[in-house]
Amino acid sequence: MSAFHSQVSIARIENNGKTLNQITDFNKTTQIKGTWYGLKLHETPSGAFDKFTISTSTDNKTTWSTPTVVLSNEDLTNKGEDQHEDYTRSKLAAVKWLMCPATGNLSIWAKRHGIDSNNKIIPRKELLRAAVVGSGKTPADRYTDSIIIDLPYGNVSGDLGEIVEDGKLYLASADTQQGVVHILELNDECSDIKPNGPLLSLQWFNDDNSIDHREAPAIFRENGYLFMMTSGKTGWRPNQHKYTYAPSVKGPWTDHLIPISDSTAYHSQVFGVKRIRSSNGSGHSSLLFSGTRNAATWNGKDNRNIWMPLYFNTDTNLATNYYDRITLDEEKGTVTGYQLDHGTQLSIKNTVLQGFQDDVTALTDNDLSTFWYNNNHSDKKTLTFDLGEAQRIKAIKLKQFDQYNNKVDVSLRTPRLKVEVGNGQTFTPVFEDIVGSINWLQTINLPEAHGQYLRLSLIENHKGNSSGTTNDFGFYEVEIWGNKYSPSPQLHAGFDTPETGTLPQGWEVIRSSGTSASVIKADIGGALQLQDNNNNGRVVASHTLTPQKGARVEATLRFKYNTSGSGDYIRLMSGKKMLINIVNSVKHRKLAITDNRFNETAIASINNDTWYKLRLVMNTDANTYDIFLNDRLIWGGAHFAEAASFIDNIRIGTATKESGSVAVYDDIMIHGPIQ
Incomplete structure (x- = not known):
């Protein structure tokens, strides 16, 4: 079941879009036996729960039926444990529409607040479950079997995430009072939570040993692990998103949380992670991150959403990056981010x-x-x-x-x-x-x-x-x-004229004895060769260019190394600051990136004496970049080693303490808007 589906096969979505409903008009959608069902939560003008409706579509979401009421506030009469509570006065949030693995029945789960006679929210977070059951029932029938679990196991029920594992359904409930995420196991019929307490209660701590309160759990499986992405407890204010992972719902979950995106999650709180599956039979799928820019931080209306591709740089390294717009291609199952032409x-x-x-x-x-x-x-x-x-x-x-x-x-x-x-x-x-x-x-x-x-x-x-x-x-x-953005490169070094000899004008070389930098004949024309036979020296070629800045600055080049792991590097600079450092890692025997302290992260395996095309797509506004090798994205959402607002130099060189290195480069291009 997916909580997001676009109305067309290819959707282009601009970030800061006004609401999720602009795209789907539903809170949740699902497809069963060729029919699409759309669930929508309706509220009164004061924000209280009014009803849920469901519409259907049999022509792939092109047209939808007249909405049918499946649950109303009157259906909640006397559904809770407190005989003095008027359960028809409810505020619902964190809505989940889930299918029971064992029975196939659908149920609506939500976080519930009571509302007093003055229309004020009662700060008591409960758990609502309403289900459609019975032979021959469809998802659009009345959800008459409903209960309210006042405080599951005595804990408040906060934002909800769902997990389906081994034919069972689990809920992740964020208890923001205790700073705990409880994993709740449902019974086989998914009609109630199992007795005897939560399956797990997860808690994390900050560096100062204070509790790191988390909410809005979004859970998905990838690469053999379950991932749980959460938002911090800051009301509706944006904050740093973090994630944890485990091999199964029973753990072990990582004992520390890993940051993702920037410190404000691009001014959002996590809304969910959705899988976009291809419809062409290829089996390809991509992950889409959605964050809410909640209207509670301004006028209480008109929520906004941002949408980003999620990248798995390794099996457990999760990243994202900011783009002006994204393209969802449901036929191919791809999520692609891009920047607009700003001139x-x-x-x-x-x-x-x-x-x-x-x-x-x-x-x-x-x-x-x-x-x-x-x-x-x-x-x-x-x-x-x-x-x-x-x-x-x-x-x-x-x-x-x-x-x-x-x-x-x-x-x-x-x-x-x-x-x-x-x-x-x-x-x-x-x-x-x-x-x-x-x-x-x-x-x-x-x-x-x-x-x-x-x-x-x-x-x-x-x-x-x-x-x-x-x-x-x-x-x-x-x-x-x-004005007009001209994509003509500010640096284009093909090394084809002259065919051999010294470097073209604009290149500067620093070298030790036993090293050389020269233009040679290569199998693809002229190329720049750096050769280092000095185990205590180096050779560096650099080129200064007009400062490049903006949401899309690109650098491309072709390279081959005679030995994998010989320490050669490619650096992009801003003055004396090192923004990007890509190394032929001695430690990993792979291509790697480093931070400003030269701590390495391996990103790709490479073969000896093999040409590769490297492309870096940089956003100097956000200080991030994506890495493509042979036109395939291999690392997304990387951060500059040092903060800077422009790029003005490229350096390629050999390692000081390694010898026997032969590095060859060609077709070096850098282009972007001029500062």
Whole structure:
């Protein structure tokens, strides 16, 4: 059963999309014997549970039947253990629609809160189960068999995840009071949880030995392991997602949690992990991560979602990366991320704060450590940027201010921003929306507009968890992008002219005795060869280029090494900072990447004297990159070894303490938007 299916075979989804329902119009969908069923939760205007409805489709989700009510709030009368509780007054969340492996019956499980006479939520988290049972019943019949388990085993029932293992159904229930994730085993009929307590109670700790409270468990199986991805307990505020894994539901689960994505999960909380299976019979499938940008952090309505491919770089190394849009191809079972064409960075000639004389130069000084902030001033809410002449504008990039009450936290505010483009006298609105704060330079894609001036205004700023609005308005950096992006490379070294001899203009060589760097004849034309016969020396060839930056900067080259594990390396630099270091690892005898302390992670096996094509797709805004070998993704969502906003040098070299190395390179290309 899958909780996500697009309406068409190929879906293109833009991140910060308004709701999951824009894509499916259902909370959950499933297919049984050729018929699709869509389950939808309906609430009253006050947010209380009203009913569940189910629609059906027999033409592959092209058209849907009129919704049928399968469970209403009246059906919950006297379904709980407290005789004084009015169970028709309920708030439901974390809805799961599950099929019992033993019986094939469907049941709805959810986290339940009571609602008092003043429409306030009673902070008591219970477990609701409603099932459709009986011979001949279909998923669209009434779910009349319902119970409410007030506190399973005396523990609160929080966000739910589901696990099917060995013909049994389990629930993972996040007890946020105790900071524990309980694994609950259901009976064979899946009508109730088994007695005698949870199967397991999992708890993790931070470095300071405090409890790491986790919620929203999303569980899936891959590579022989169960993975559980969770969000931190921060109300609705974004936080660092982490995961654990185990060979089976009974464990052992890792005793530490492993971070994934950036520190705010791209301004979201985990919503789920879905498998996109191919429909063409190939058996291929991909994993799709979904995060919720919950409206509780701004106006209580209009949830947003982000969607990312999940990468398994090893059997247990899980990663993701941020993209403007993703493409779901249900026929092929693929999830592909890509960035939009933002053009190139436009030069900002002048910036003014409307009505005031504040120094706002920090906004455009190419320094992400400096900032301008209005100190919550109610009138300092409009900035105007002058491009000097009319330009074609495609995007604006921002790193939002994140220091409030002497605390750095990007998730404390969620502003609604307005962008206008004009000639200085008249302006045309091109964007007005909530902008979730990410802790790096993020892109707001704009409908293409022409103008000399761009005006950026704050409409309102929401504190985290619906605690009111503020006038906070500030940024570390603002960039404007547009015009035409030219994909012509800033560096293209084919080494075919001259065929042999010294390196072409622009290349610099540092070498020890017993080493050499030269252009040679190769089986694919001219190529650059680095040879090192000195076990205490090295040879390095480097090329400086115009700084490249943006959401998509690419570097490609071809290489072959005479010996796997001889220590040769390929580095991309920003000044003296090492951003990417790919090594022919002596330790692993494989291709590896390193951090800034040269700790290695093996990424691929390579053969001696074999040509390979390496392609790096980099996002200098997010400081991440994806690695392709022979046009196949081998490592996704890698992080720069050191933080930087541009790339301006490539270095290829040999190891100092190794000898006998012969490394050959060709077709070195680097291209991206110019700084």
